[in-house]
Amino acid sequence: MTAEDETRATVQTSDAYLSEFFGQGGGALSYVDPARASGTAVAHRCVMLISELLASVPLHIYRRGERGQRDRAADHPAYSVLHDMPNPMHTAFDLRQSLIASILTHGNAYAEIERNGRGQVTGLHLIDPGTVTVERLRSGRLRYTVTGSPSKVLLQDEVLHIRYRLARDGVMGQSPIQIGRETFNLALSQNDAASKQAAKGFRPEGAVVFAQSINPNQKADVLDKLRQKIERNDTTSGVLVLDGGADWKPFAFSSKDAEFLESRKLTALDICRIYGVPPSAAGITDNATYSNIGEESRALVQRCLAPMARRIEQTMNAALLTEEGRKLFFIEHDLAGLLRGDMAARYAAYRIGRDGGWLSANEIRRLENLPEIEGGDDYLTPLNMATSGKQEGV
Known part of the structure; x- marks a missing residue:
């Protein structure tokens, strides 16, 4: 296949793994809205913790020395892009934090690469992952269609594409929210249940039992009076007076009886496990002590941040440096300060x-x-x- 065959023309595509990528592989609880899931307290803290910590550490371009030593290549054209301002709208921290948050939410992060006439990287521009369609060409290379106003088609060399965990097609990244969708579905359901209880003022539900049968009009009258007493007026006393042999039988479990609060804590811990964040770092300090918080802080860097940093470094080395440039230069985070x-x-x-x-x-x-x-x-x-x-x- 010649270079002329790699064009920007849009084509119709059908991705066999698209439904799996979006988590719709089967079951009523397959799909989870990433915006809602990442908005839960623990998930939001995990995403912000990882993205802000990695965005705050230095990201340098180094020059390899003859004896293996490294020197900062501040004269490299892409150095200021990664270290200072990737574009007129965003700082380096903004761009890197947004890219990492996108990886942890959608599984993929994109940025358009801006180059000068010599092919050197002079800017990076964020792309909303929800607007990108990725196509594999017959040559094996990728083409990116970005919808919007106006739409545009970008070739592989024009896009920085960072993935979370590769899907089976080897092209797209899988979202951690869809990988752990059962856990996030449970967390959202628990949040909805807690919200409903709070909206009702935690008033119990139950049944009014009569010793003898009553007609439908009497049932409607009893229900109307109960609603007026319990639901419509929050300032009304909670004492009920029932006559005619009526008896109140509550059938709703309290939060304590159903161990609802403990269940929410376990779900929060499961979300921490999905992101690899120690519980104390996400604000769960039930079993935290002075000594184990220090150990968990080091574990956060070694087991969570370091793999993510290496994923980003290798992708940037491949996308922002030429094959000849990689023999002399390399991009790397400096995690020493966190350790x-x-x-x-x-x-x-x-x-x-x-x-x-x-x-x-x-x-x-x-x-x-x-x-x-x-x-x-x-x-x-x-x-x-x-x-x-x-x-x-x-």
Whole structure:
């Protein structure tokens, strides 16, 4: 297939995995509205926590050195796009946070790549994932149709496409909300039930039982009086006076009897598991202690943020750097700041590195965002250590 065959003309497509991508594989509870699901308190906190933390850490373009060292390539044309302003409307934080939130909500995130006449990246522009249709061409490459006013067709080299978990077609990303749709459906149902109870003022439902049969008119009269007493006037006393041998039989379970609150807590924990966020980081502190909160903070970086960061880095390296450029440059997050301990722990670690001879004073000062000092590039050599096999008398 020649390059001329890869055109921007729109074509009719039929994606066999489209229904699976949207979570409509079967069952009445298959589809979950991403907007509603991501609006639940725990899901919103998980999405914002991951997206804001990753968007706040430095994302640099590095230049590989001959001996494996790395230097920030601040002179690279795409450096300011990722570090400062990707376009006149958004900051780098805005764009990166929106992309990650889109991944965690819809499973896919898109940005249009703007290039200059030399093919260098000079801007990134967000694209609403709900307006994008992806087509696989016979060449194996992708074409993106963006609906809107006006609609446009973009080729693979013009789109930054970050996916969550690949679907079976290898093209689209699967939404975590649709993957865990049963959990989110349960959470939404529980929210609806709680809202209905609150709207009714938690008034119990039940039946009025008469010892003898009554006619339909009497039943309607009894129901009308009960509604006037219980539902229509919130200031009315809750005491009921029933005559004619009538007896009130409540049949609604209270929240405590149905363990409703405990069930909502378990659902919140399940949502944290879907996103890989420790409960304490999402605000669930029932079993939190001072020690395990610190461990969970490190687990958040190592088990949740680090894989997401690597997913974004590799996609950006492939989309924003040329094949020749990837031999010299690479894009990477700096997660070191999130893994740093408290001041006492950091300074103790610096002392070990300084006394061991593999950290200089200026390297330590750079880690602490302090200016370099004269003579700070020298390394110490411990007097009581020597190369193995070269001690005196050996």
